[in-house]
Amino acid sequence: MNPVILKLKKKIKYRIDMSFLSNSYKDISRLSSQIISYGNKQFKVKELFSIKGNDIKNIIIQSSVDLMDNIGKELNNINITVHGNVGYSFGEQMLSGKLILYGNALDYAASGIKGGSIFIYGNSGDYTGGKTNHGNVGIVDGFLYVKGNVGNNSIERMRRGNVIIEGNIGDYACNDMLSGTIIIKGKIGKIFAEGIKRGTIFTKDKKVVKEYARSNDAEYNFTKFYFKEISNVISKKIFLENKNLIRYYGNTNSNNLSEVFLFKL
Amino acid sequence: MTSQNNIKNLTCPFCSMHCDDISVTTTNDQYKVDQKNTVCAKKIESYNLNTKSIVMPMVGKKVVKLSEALKKISNLIKGHNETLILNHGVELAGLRSILSFASQRNCIVDHVNSKFLYQNIGVVQRTGYMATSLTETKNRADAIIIFGNEVLTKTPRLIDKVLTPKNSLFPTSKKEIILIGNFSAKIVKNIKGKGKCNITNIKLDLNLVGDFLKLLATDDLKLLKGLKKSELIKIKNILNKSKYIVATWTASDFIKTLNPKKIIAAICKYIVDLNVSSRAACMPISGILADETSSQALTWMTGFPSSIKHMDGTFKHDRNAFNSQKLIDEKNVDVVIHVSTINSGKLKINSDITNIVLGHPNTTFTSTPDIFIPVGIPGIDYEGIMFRTDKVVSVALKKIRDIKLPSTQNILDNLA
Amino acid sequence: MITQLKSGNVYDPHNKISNVKKDIFIQDGKIIDKKNVRSKVDKIINCSDKIIMPGAIDLHTHIGGGKVNIARLMLEEFHNEKEPGYDSSAIIAPSTLKTGLKYIEMGYTTCFEPALLPINARQAHAEMSDIPFIDKGGYALLGNDDYFLDLLRKKSSQSTINDYVAFILSATQSLGIKVVNPGGINAFKFNQRALNVDEKSKYYGITPREIVEKLTRAIYDLGVPHPLHVHCSNLGIPGNFLSTIETIKAANGLPIHLTHIQFQSYGNNGDKGFSSAAVEISNYLNKIENLTCDVGQIMFGQTVTMSGDSMSQYRNHNHAHPNKWMCMDIECDAGCGVVPFKYKDKSFVNALQWAIGLEIFLLAEDPWKVFLTTDHPNGAPFTSYPHLIKLLMDKTFRNDILNQLPKEILNHTILHTLKREYTLNEISIMTRSAPAKILGLKEKGNLSEGSDADITVYDKNKKDIEEMFAHPSLVIKDGKIVVENGKIKEYVWGKTHTVKPDYDKSIEKDLGKFFEKYHTMKLDNYILSDDEMNSLVGSPVYVNDCKYKRKQ
Structure with a gap:
């Protein structure tokens, strides 16, 4: 079984809804003859994409462009790897499976995910890991990794799950957090972790800690720190270098159950 | 004669x-x-015909017959792959035609004010919300908090009809009007001149509204940037003795702030919390360019308030992908049909794509559209239904003159 | 053109026909007698293994108006149903198109929106006229508007009140009058959180009893066929069966219709303080002649509650699931509240609510007095009617579900002891003939000559009764075949049913002044004319007869 490789036949001009990839198909012929909309007309998938391979549980999209929305939306038990950029709602409300993106994502990537893991080896737009457009639910569970920077209003109302941002994060990040763990290695924008109730955040940005948390100066033992997927993502080196962290708890709005950790560098 | x-x-x-x-x-x-x-x-008078009014269909700068213009539009749409119908304000019948047209040609439909609309809709979709309407406010409210001055500049009659009414059903003392934001002395004077009310004018950066309300909700009055403690105490006293408090704002005012959704949510939460022991409600002012009409009609016909596209046999909604502004800026559509029956501002035309305008005769543009068809104004040239800002009241519009212009509905139904 | 439905098994309770092999002839949208068939029969449909009933009538379903639209807007995340042939809107708050499709596919041809706010009438009718296939109508809400309460406070004569009621029926193009939490919605605006039947409201000093008395009288005097449609005080509160009984008494023997009575039949016994009072309520129902009710059965699952009763909806907002809700005070007219809710079969309270509804159905001796509703979408969406019918017709099925519910409820309900199974004829009565009778729709709910040819044909061979009622093999609306074997054949558009009792026009003068002074719109704009209904709103008006004309 070879993974299915989809490649656009022609350059596209209009936005295209790629959520059809998340359906479960019996075989590759069902996928390639699936009818989808492009512009105001309908096409079979094979008319727009060249298709190779036969393992419909493993999909690779080549030369993706940012007009392709909803890749991996409500994805269930399928792995998709994307080379190139993607449009809005990448992996929105995903249930399980794995999404890997070698490129940038527009807004609402990984918003409201309920499981599975998403790796973005580029930048990601606003509302990354945030609330979905309509509901009041952020990341419910799952794992999100972003190598680059993420936009504003990201990781809002997170309930469970783990997030690692290697780059910078925009304004209003991590608001209304309920639980879960977030690591942010870059700089943090304005208004951080407002309304946080519980949860754990690791950051290097001293400014943030100063503004939003009170120190209790307790040393935190790193061995308690757990991540299921961590070894794939972050080189062990970084973690070994920072054996000690300073633990802060609470902020002006919270009930002292949340924690913010500062890497002691 | x-x-x-x-x-x-x-x-x-x-x-x-x-x-x-x-x-x-x-x-x-x-x-x-x-x-x-x-x-x-x-x-109102600015919509009168004048020397610049366009009363004949135009293709580019050439006057043509209506039938010719319609034929040209049909061909244009047939030859293209993605059409956006951009609503700048039209009445119910026009909207019904827009949707039926869009469903036949798989078009995208969006309102030019969608981004404001979504700010207020966000509260309905995410949190608890107490709302009220104009007549309730007129008769019942003894304290009205106005956030931002656009409420009064966009709907100026609010002052004499609701804030300072001549009669009210229930004997109340003077209405307390609390202005929060940056109100000009002229507006304050204007309200004062109208009748019995007390005005408390608080100069406050709208970004700080959330913090301000948080302070009001606690007993521990701290200082807030640019706000005196005495002012805070005064407002608290007013609100404490009030029996029916109404908060009002326009979303377009908050769009300039850092996080509009958060501010609106903070106002709504404050109002909801007041209801534990007293009564209070929100009355956002929207509906500029008939966006309330559009939101209501689209919601009952499709389930979604705006930003929809007819695809795979049904209407789908995506706030990002069908955002008209981005689609036009990035040229992801071929044809834009602007429908503009009550807009007095200049229509923004992106000349890189094909633009068709169904507009009232006094419509002005940033650049000449490919095709312009003058249509009547609902409420002036033909009858129609529109929705008021408070969502529950709809009004019947009359016909007052006859200049033989078709309605939006006539045009779209003929195209279909 | 004449169509013949040949030798079907006909249920036509109005004409005392129950399971009789009979031919039905249709000409020009109406049913005609065999003896009046003068020309050639153009189309013969063999119905020998079919069951034929008149088109079903839903007399209480929230399908149009401001609150329904708020629910559609609020529940956007549920609008992702992927059923081919329908749009994605959620069945608990469906689009107008989906409402029409789902109703007609179940063989429902006439539906009534029970909470039509007079000030919101234009919108409600505009929404309903976008619902394809079905005939519709609404009941105007009265009893909480400041003008009416002021009339009562001024001790205005019954004839003035009658004029006002008649004016409202005519101005809002309604078929009846509904009162929701009499006086309570208004009292809530004055920060009163509860109002019992004999409790005076703080501001007006008027009791719900007086409101019900005056309105039932007005409707009787005007000869409006549908009795006052009452949503009682204290909805959903344990022990509220007492206020329900008091409300029944307030009608003084005049006709009265209690709606979603399931929510009004709660006792407060037991250690949880919540029990069934269905027996007490049913005793009244069976005893009092002029009393009718619809049940408002609940079903387990996600739904949304919407009501004009802002007082009770505000009280319930803490139970919202998902956690969002909206209440609104409206134009010195009424209010509304929308609270999403999930009925859970593991919950003692919800399970007991389910049992109470069924108890009321099964204890009702006369199917002409009790109607099948779920108060869509408050108890469950209307698409659960076939399931509900199966619950009523199949004792084993009912008990199987009952056995899965929390055992504690058995101490508070007698449902497991009820052996009754509804017959097809009784179902036909409670979903067709009885609603038509109570609404005064002479040409609906029966297969007499001259009646509208709204007909549902079910497949007799289907084993499962739920499946049979969910997918009729043929649905005929106004003589046209609109559904055949589950496929839509043709789109037709129904009309709006109203009544227009005569009244003394001088009331409009006083109302005009009231609007001028206190409202933010003029009376002219409040009144919906027949012309406007036709041209702008988009639905033709059909005026049903009142029992008698006004005495001059």
Whole structure:
């Protein structure tokens, strides 16, 4: 079984809804003859994409462009790897499976995910890991990794799950957090972790800690720190270098159950 | 031959208050508002035909017959792959036609004010919300908090109709009006001049509204940037003794702030919390350019308020992908059909794509559209239904002049 | 053109026909007698293994108006149903198109929106006229508007009140009058959080009893066929069966219709303080002649509650699931509240609510007095009617579900002891003939000559009764075949049913002044004319007869 490789036949001009990839198909012929909309007309998938391979549980999209929305939306038990950029709602409300993106994502990537893991080896737009457009639910569970920077209003109302941002994060990040763990290695924008109730955040940005948390100066033992997927993502080196962290708890709005950790560098 | 006609109780289509107490005199195809002191008279009269009005269909800068223009549009749409219908304000019948047209040609439909609309809809979709309407506010409210001055500049009649009414059903003492934001002295004077009310004017950066409300909700009054403690105590006292508090704002005012959704949510939460022991409600002002009409009609016909596309046999909604502004800026559509029956501002035309405008005769543009078809104004040239800002009241618009212009519905139904 | 439905098994309770092999002839949208068939029969449909009933009538379903639209807007995340042939809107708050499709596919041809706010009438009718296939109508809400309460406070004569009621029926193009939490919605605006039947409201000093008395009288005097449609005080509160009984008494023997009575039949016994009072309520129902009710059965699952009763909806907002809700005070007219809710079969309270509804159905001796509703979408969406019918017709099925519910409820309900199974004829009565009778729709709910040819044909061979009622093999609306074997054949558009009792027009003068002074719109704009209904709103008006004309 070879993974299915989809490649656009022609350059596209209009936005295209790629959520059809998340359906479960019996075989590759069902996928390639699936009818989808492009512009105001309908096409079979094979008319727009060249298709190779036969393992419909493993999909690779080549030369993706940012007009392709909803890749991996409500994805269930399928792995998709994307080379190139993607449009809005990448992996929105995903249930399980794995999404890997070698490129940038527009807004609402990984918003409201309920499981599975998403790796973005580029930048990601606003509302990354945030609330979905309509509901009041952020990341419910799952794992999100972003190598680059993420936009504003990201990781809002997170309930469970783990997030690692290697780059910078925009304004209003991590608001209304309920639980879960977030690591942010870059700089943090304005208004951080407002309304946080519980949860754990690791950051290097001293400014943030100063503004939003009170120190209790307790040393935190790193061995308690757990991540299921961590070894794939972050080189062990970084973690070994920072054996000690300073633990802060609470902020002006919270009930002292949340924690913010500062890497002691 | 001149024929003069006096029309009492014109229902004004031009803003979301939809006042129906305006009387006009028509002479041939011109009309004049009789009440000279009505703040809106000038605006209403600005839709009169003048030398610049376009009353014949145009292709580029050439005058053509209507049938020719319609044929040209049909061909244009057939030859292209993605059409956006951009609503700048139209009445119910027009919207029904837009949707039926869009469902036949798989078009995207969006309202130009969607981004404001979503700010207020966000509260309905995410949190608890207590709302009220104009007549309730007029009769019942003893304290009205106004956030931002656009409430009064966009719907100026709010002042005499609701804030300082001559009569009210329930004996209340003077209405307490609390202005929060940056209000000009002129507006404050204007309200004062209208009648019995006390005004408390708090100069406050709208970004700080959330913090301000948080302070009000606690007993521990701390200082807030640019705010005196005495002012805070005064407002608290007013609110404590009030029996029915109404908060009002326009979303477009908050869009300039850092996090509009958060501010609106903070206001709503504050109001909801007041209801534990007292009564209070929100009354956001929206519906500029008939966006409330659009939101209501689209919601009942498709389930979604705006930003929809007909694809795979049904209407789908995506706030990002069908965002008209981005689609036009990034040229992801071929043809834009602008429908603009009550907009007095300049229509933004991106000349890199094909633009078709169904607009009232006085429509102006940033650059000439490919095709322009003049249509009548609902409430002036033909009858129609529009929705008021408070969502529950809809009004019947009348016809007051006859300049033989088709309605949006006529045009779209002929195209289909 | 004449169509013949040949030798079907006909249920036409109005004409005392129950399971009789009979031919039905249709001409020009109406049913005609065999003896009046004068020309050639153009189309013969063999119905020998079919069951034929008149088109079903839903007399209480929230399908149009401001609150329904708020629910559609609020529940956007549920609008992702992927059923081919329908749009994605959620069945608990469906689009107008989906409402029409789902109703007609179940063989429902006439539906009534029970909470039509007079000030919101234009919108409600505009929404309903976008619902394809079905005939519709609404009941105007009265009893909480400041004008009416002021009339009562001023001790205005019954004839003035009658004029006002008649004016409202005519101005809002309604078929009846509904009162929701009499006086309570208004009292809530004055920060009163509860109002019992004999409790005076703080501001007006008027009791719900007086409101019900005056309105039932007005409707009787005007000869409006549908009795006052009452949503009682204290909805959903344990022990509220007492206020329900008091409300029944307030009608003084005049006709009265209690709606979603399931929510009004709660006792407060037991250690949880919540029990069934279905027996007490049913005793009244069976005893009092002029009393009718619809049940408002609940079903387990996600739904949304919407009501004009802002007082009770505000009280319930803490139970919202998902956690969002909206209440609104409206135009010195009424209010509304929308609270999403999930009925859970593991919950003692919800399970007991389910049992109470069924108890009321099964204890009702006369199917002409009790109607099948779920108060869509408050108890469950209307698409659960076939399931509900199966619950009523199949004792084993009912008990199987009952056995899965929390055992504690058995101490508070007698449902497991009820052996009754509804017959097809009784179902036909409670979903067709009885609603038509109580609404005064002479040409609906029966297969007499001259009646509208709204007909549902079910497949007799289907084993599962739920499946049979969910997918009729043929649905005929106004003589046209609109559904055949589950496929839509043709789109037709129904009309709006109203009544227009005569009244003394001088009331409009006083109302005009009231609007001028206190409202933010003029009376002219409040009144919906027949012309406007036709041209702008988009639905033709059909005026049903009142029992008698006004005495001059």
